Amino acid sequence: MTDFSEWFHNILEEAEIIDDRYPVKGMNVWQPQGFKIRKYTLEILRNILDKTHEEVLFPMLIPEDELAKEAIHVKGFEEEVYWITHGGLTELNKKLALRPTSETAMYPMFSLWVRSHTDLPMRFYQIVNTFRYETKHTRPLIRVREITTFKEAHTVHATEEECEEEVQNAVKIYKQFFDMLGIPYMISKRPQWDKFPGAKYTVAFDTILPDGKALQIGTVHNLDQTFAKTFDITYETEEGDHNYVYQTCYGISDRVIASIIGIHGDEKGLCLPPAVAPYQVVIVPIIFKKGAEEVLEFCRGVEAKLKSAGLRVHFDDRDIRAGKKFYEHEMRGVPIRMEIGPRDIENNNAVVFRRDKLEKDTISIESDDFIDEIKSTLDNITHDMREKAWKSFNKHLRDAETVEEAAREIEENMGIVTFHWCGDEACGKELEEKVRVDILGVRESKSETYKMPLTEITKEEIDSLQEEGAAARKCINCGKPSTCRTMIAKTY
Ligand code: PR8
Missing domain, CATH: 3.30.930.10 (Bira Bifunctional Protein; Domain 2)
Structure with missing residues (x-):
């Protein structure tokens, strides 16, 4: 986006x-x-x-x-x-x-x-x-x-x-x-x-x-x-x-x-984790003039089975184009869409569309095992969405060795930049000011601020930093020994 x-x-x-x-x-x-x-x-x-x-x-x-x-x-x-x-x-x-x-x-x-x-x-x-x-x-x-x-x-x-x-x-x-x-x-x-x-x-x-x-x-x-x-x-x-x-x-x-x-979320709209999605599964019948009632009846059966398994299911039997329904439910972030048409019924299949990956798969609905399959797909969606989100988050984390580098990183790539800081309040405030005003030339505006939340270094981290050598443990602003790792970011 x-x-x-x-x-x-x-x-x-x-x-x-x-x-x-x-x-x-x-x-x-x-x-x-x-x-x-x-x-x-x-x-x-x-x-x-x-x-x-x-x-x-x-x-x-x-x-x-x-x-x-x-x-x-x-x-x-x-x-x-x-x-x-x-x-x-x-x-x-x-x-x-x-x-x-x-x-x-x-x-x-x-x-x-x-x-x-x-x-x-x-x-x-x-x-x-x-x-x-x-x-x-x-x-x-x-x-x-x-x-x-x-x-x-x-x-x-x-x-x-x-x-x-x-x-x-x-x-x-x-x-x-x-x-x-x-x-x-x-x-x-x-x-x-x-x-x-x-x-x-x-x-x-x-x-x-x-x-x-x-x-x-x-x-x-x-x-x-x-x-x-x-x-x-x-x-x-x-x-x-x-x-x-x-x-x-x-x-x-x-x-x-x-x-x-x-x-x-993405270009298509919401993508909701199953745990909070108002509907976890939406069933869309694929209807042709012939055999419409049979498809609707069959879908109602699938709906009832999934509902009795405790899932939040919606059977979308409105008399509008299937494509319009797809668009709407994708935009609203429904995690799974099941599409069932006459040929699916004939083959005892259903098409399962995953909102997070925008991918379709065909599953068998011959036995009630499909209920567990839908449940485990929901679990996979939860897992995959979390992984994807962490991946993108980690891409936004970067280290800096100098104040200029920290400011440049934020200006060019945003995200959170981490570095060493001595822990002194006056030095920290000066650093914030340098990043905000001197380097970026931005005065505090009503919509954006720069914050410096600190992360205290754990014992293990200090040990590993000692191996890195002294330079890594110096405050990037005043050069004094660093006791904290800190971060700076453009914040809401
Ligand atoms: C406390 N007292 O109040 P806190 N709009 C949306 N979210 C906000 C806003 C806002 N205007 N202001 C703050 N938050 C303590 C803890 C009882 C509970 C969010 O703490 O002032 C903050 O980001 O830190 C924070 O996550 C949460 O509300 C708690 O506010």
Whole structure:
């Protein structure tokens, strides 16, 4: 696809995912097709989370004084908060914020709920809409002012170690989730100046969309005891002491749906992973004047068998040209199309078309074994789509030895460029600035920024780098020894 932005916008409209004509900027309407993809995506996440977390639902409004309690947190969000000032004609004594996220809604309640060490750990999540008055260019699903698919998890722990473990646990959860959707990712620790307001540190998942721009698709924050101290969340230890708890929170948003659409789609439109496709199989009868009823009847039988095996199947018996149906279902990304005509019935066959590979095959439907064959084809599609997406992602990852090289790579090839950095904040900011302004000659625009999420080097990596020689371990900006490998990318 030549212009991803245009493609993305068009497909949202043509496949009836989102209608962005709603008259409030950054707030869009989920249409039935989009809503189903969203529903199945959330089902995957719920299935994973329900094993260890409990789902809750907090109010959408947060009193001004609660939101303001955690100073660093509120500072980070102050420019993005929508306020309710009136109830009818009456001005409210206390303004109410539309939640930009729910820490300050939940944690005063956690303070009431947490009593003893036996209550811990606590793990909750909710899937809600949150509101952020984004000043940057808004885009459906990617940067919205009403985030409608905000899954936020909040956990409470007795010790620092357990809290650290939970960060790793959350990373595992998101890996599993993104793997099931075939979304490739890079996991990194954000620099201190780019962490969640109030967090000790932030770990983020980034993917790359087909235009080479990075998109943050999930974040895990270690909140340490910051919020516990602000909201007085304490527990009684076995010895009878009162300690502050440790907390984490982690979230994903509509961007996951944007990634499913953007990463797997192609010139023909959507290409949906079977797990989230509204229809996993569509059956298209190939009808001629003679024997039409027999074909329809036969297809109904195939439909019933696949449905009873738990698959989401649609029998498209509309009285329109088969070619038109093919076009529509390809555009909507249905993973498998079965075509059945009189000759197929005669031979006990069906044509199976794979949306991901755009390839046709003939299968036997003589016995019910074909049901398993369709199921395993769906599994193969999931697998192959994931592989293809990772291949393309890896092509977008490159190393750089100098700042100029890093900037040039981004300018010419986009994607994520990795290199060594000393870890110093002033040096990091200077580097970002050099890439952004000095080299590319680009001033921060409303639609694009350059981010520098950091990836900490693991022990094994440091060992292998020592073999590479000293040059490989120097900060590409200041030349001091490098403790981190970092990355820079043009981001959404
Ligand atoms: C938290 N608190 O809030 P986070 N449009 C679409 N997606 C967005 C937008 C937007 N305007 N803004 C952020 N996201 C924590 C964790 C509870 C849960 C995405 O964290 O502020 C971000 O890319 O990092 C991120 O993946 C997710 O929402 C969580 O937001």
